[in-house]
Amino acid sequence: MMAKADALRPGFTQTCWRGLAIAHPAEWEAARLSDQGQPNQLSLVDRRYQRLEAHWQVLKRPPNLDAMYERLGKSLREHPHKQLLGQPEWRGLVQDGPVGQVVHAGRFFPAQSMLVELVLIWPQGRDQQIETAILRSVAPTIDRPVLTWRALGLHVELEREFDLTEASSHVGRVCWTFERAKPALWLTIERLAMGKFWLKNDLPSWLAKERPEKFRPINLTTSSGSQSAVDAGHQIVRLDSQWGGRVARLFRRAQRQVDFGWLCSEQERVYRLVARWPAHRPAFWPESLLVSCCRSVRIKV
Amino acid sequence: MSKSRGKPSNPREQVAVGHLLSAVPHRNQAVTVEPTEAGLLLSIPTRRPRWLVPPLSWVLPFSGQRRVELDAPGRAVLELCDGRRSVEEVIEVFALEHKLSFREGQLAVSQFIKALLQRGIIALVGMPESVATEGSA
Incomplete structure (x- = not known):
């Protein structure tokens, strides 16, 4: 592709x-x-x-x-x-x-x-x-195993099993949500312009603020290469969080969420990727997931 | 559709994209400008409404000016409205400075310019007459 x-x-x-x-x-x-x-x-x-x-x-x-x-x-x-x-x-x-x-x-x-x-x-x-x-x-391209989604400056590659359920475009903010039914996984990918005006604090604080309140933070890591993410040169912030107490876990309603964020200094864009899945099982992460900014960024959980 | 039934629709909404792009924004010279930490504070003189006479004017205060605060991107756009650049050129410069595509810049700047026009902060020269005069009324 x-x-x-x-x-x-x-x-x-x-x-x-x-x-x-x-x-x-x-x-x-x-x-x-x-x-x-x-x-x-x-x-x-x-x-x-x-x-x-x-x-x-x-x-x-x-x-x-x-x-x-x-x-x-x-x-x-x-x-x-x-x-x-x-x-x-x-x-x-x-x-x-x-x-x-x-x-x-x-x-x-x-x-x-x-x-x-x-x-x-x-x-x-x-x-x-x-x-x-x-x-x-x-x-x-519908018969290809990995579909490319490329419009409005955002470029994502993802397995065909994922359907784009929501797409919004406001001034300088493009947001797509993909959903896979089985095993359930939701992915939201955003590309935001003019970060120097609205990004008042650092990226981790912004990611934490964007996360729904019901999710409790578990872990915050920053990586610039090999750790949990990425094959690009950008420093990627990862925020792990979870929703649901004992009752929710008992009924398998608890959810895990991982937020990734990075600033592409060449494009002057902030990218954010949110993945959410049921907490009682692993994420079954899509191997082909690729988000392109100035370079191809492959995210892995 | 039902909203506009029986009424002529707002001429500003009918402005063709081409008209807006080639129009030249001029700043209202009567507007006073104060720089703030992030942007600008604008004071726009307003006309006393005809109905605001005693005894109503004893009760309803009239300040004679309307204040509008602009943030940093708003300030950047207003400073580009120098009476020489067309809206298209303003968009080009703004988009280039902020690494936006032309369409992203167009959506942001044209919305903002329409808001400035409605508040009497700028006037557009080169627009259909009905639109340009309504903005400065």
Whole structure:
């Protein structure tokens, strides 16, 4: 996966979301990403305009793409349009609008049974080189054992068994929560900007403050390499805590939580990873978990 | 949808992104500025409401100014609003200084600029007239 990202066209970046990877100009940023239970969707915008919208779904049988785009062409009767040419694996239309052009393109990936539909908006006219690079980069990843999640500056790799149950993005704060049903494990990964303004005290104090009050601290360690964490050069703070008294333990309701935090000085971002699992058994830690800041950080309990 | 039924919606909400980016923020010269430990304390003169006449004015005090405190990032943005840079340039500088992407900077700065506009601390030149005048009213 990393090799693929590294091989990107200059000026391009990759967004990976819910089993779809797509490369696009770096100045196009994600404005909308689908939540759990919603149809898969991704919207990219530049400074002024929406530039790309992607929808994808797994189908039981291959769709008739020619018929799909013929129907779309009929619905666009009032707008001049022509067939999309030069992209043999894609079907679609190029629509001339009052300002610029809109490209509707669709492709079925038989190995993953996935239909991907893209709408590319070209306010200043089509750039066919960029368009081709984007269309060629589209790749379903749902059949891979380790999925990459990459958007809004956050980059996580994690086993496919984990589902993204919550994703929020506020100004300078991106937070994703992943959940694995069996054996149960919750992972929350956050990336926060402008730490020099809001990080008043040191990182351990902030981590302790962010932890829910019901959790009692067990241990606080700081490591810069080999100990409990990490193969990066960042100093990583680890905070172990537990919730639940005797009764909770008796009914197997007690929970363990481990908070990891580190400051990536190159990006000037604070990263926080929270893992929570039932206290009566080990964590069954995902071996593939990787969070990338300026380097790849592999966290281990 | 029901919120806006029968009423024209707020023109500020209708401002196109392009308009906002190319507009130039100018500071209200009547605003007095005091530096504080972390940011700035702004005093904005306000107009006495027409209904505030005796005997109401004997009961309701009128200070003649509204005070707004800005934190350090707010101060940085206000200092970038020098009447020469466009909103887009303000965002670029702010994003570069704080290692944000343009969109992150855009979300933070445009929200903040709208708040300054509503409080009469700045005016935007190069916006549709309805929006620019409402901000300074």
